């Protein structure tokens with residue numbers, strides 16, 4: 358029996374196998390929700406059980422478009438009216454929001470995640486638009502990153518502008534993404550407002566139905582009107598500590614628990630500066646690969662040829678900073694050829710704290726995907742060894758392949774193992790780096806969705822793991838050797854507190870100040886390396902050098 362999904366019309370060209378449990382009464386076919394839409398909805402945790410049940414007799418979507426295609430048929434709809442960057446952004450945002458569920462549905466078509474973006478658009482939105490140009494790609498990156506970061510704030514405004522407070526909860530996932538894109542473009546990007554309204558209305562009509570387009574039109578116009586009159590419904594920062602944190606969390610679009618934590622650790626002003634940093638578009642640093650004989654002047658020459666603006670790093674000789682032009686660098690093949698890699702200077706400075714020298718035997722305990730391993734290997738100049746340990750086989754494979762590409766594989770041995778189970782009688786090193794799994798709270802500007810995936814409960818779990826891994830890593834250090842503990846977090850519980858607890862358990866270790874390895878602005882009172890987004894305009898990172906006496 359051909360079944361028509363009455364729910365989301367997200368996947369108009371798919372055919373479905375659906376088990377209908379409702380009975381046909383008086384010849385009326387019950388309205389059904391296809392398994393695909395149910396899966397999407399379930400993963401969004403937004404549906405009530407009422408929505409998943411068969412209710413009425415309609416057999417068409419609200420556009421009147423059947424939600425099935427003729428079996429095996431691929432009637433392509435070409436819609437050149439739709440701006441491709443918005444269509445791609447909406448699909449990417451669906452993938453971020455619905456995670457594995459949505460990606461799996463896309464892959465069900467037998468096409469992996471490497472498939473091109475327009476294929477995704479076609480399968481999920483139901484039409485083809487023109488291919489992305491470089492400018493579109495830049496816009497996709499900007500819109501997807503920005504909309505993801507500002508999600509809490511955008512949802513607050515969408516909710517405030519809807520008459521019914523439940524509207525946002527029951528809203529179709531795709532409609533919500535289109536609204537967020539429109540709100541973000543109007544509020545945070547300097548885009549011509551009426552074009553934004555027009556384009557997002559067209560997208561909603563083509564991908565969903567006319568009614569969805571009308572809703573987008575009404576809400577975006579209302580937003581424009583309120584913005585022009587400076588009447589946006591902003592939360593007020595007053596009340597008790599919790600209420601103030603809630604308001605700040607909405608204004609700066611972060612989870613409440615993070616805001617409370619930062620106000621405690623940093624004070625209000627610094628916490629606000631930190632959130633502002635997390636919401637800015639990150640620049641990137643590029644490290645040249647000396648192991649391949651490619652030098653910073655070589656990279657500068659290439660960037661000038663490609664007309665990519667750059668600045669030389671003030672902290673590291675092998676690094677340059679760029680704000681734009683990453684696509685151009687990728688297309689020129691500079692990364693694919695192994696001439697350079699993307700690495701934040703904050704991570705490069707951790708390697709400076711390790712201080713790898715030709716002849717060293719180094720163990721990198723949590724090595725994959727290998728950013729620090731490769732930088733350390735390039736410092737060895739072909740002499741010495743790095744044992745790169747990681748529990749994640751896939752990520753370790755990437756490390757191995759990249760090491761080959763970077764021509765520094767001769768000094769690297771990969772070891773697929775859980776550090777906690779590694780035999781310390783077999784493996785010992787002069788320098789042991791533990792770049793521990795952490796909350797990543799120092800890299801929130803680069804990883805737009807991370808703030809929404811981390812929970813307060815994760816912190817305790819991570820702290821316990823960090824303690825256990827520190828104990829295991831310490832067993833691998835030769836007497837007279839050094840243990841370096843690092844994170845990409847700015848949270849004292851994951852940094853200074855872990856070292857203090859470790860030193861109590863291990864009196865055979867003492868702190869070796871980082872001031873011999875990095876410049877004074879990066880050295881804390883306790884002798885640790887710490888980079889701060891607010892102070893140094895770099896990602897947040899931490900490293901402690903601990904000398905073993907016996």
Ligand SMILES: C[S@@+](CC[C@H](N)C(=O)[O-])C[C@H]1O[C@@H](n2cnc3c(N)ncnc32)[C@H](O)[C@@H]1O
Nearest residue numbers: 723724725726727728729747748749775776792
């Ligand atoms: C912060 S990442 C390391 C990043 C890496 N050092 C770099 O610079 O590219 C943490 C790594 O720890 C690994 N890991 C987590 N638990 C582990 C364990 N018990 N044993 C070994 N590796 C582990 C994860 O698989 C992950 O690759």
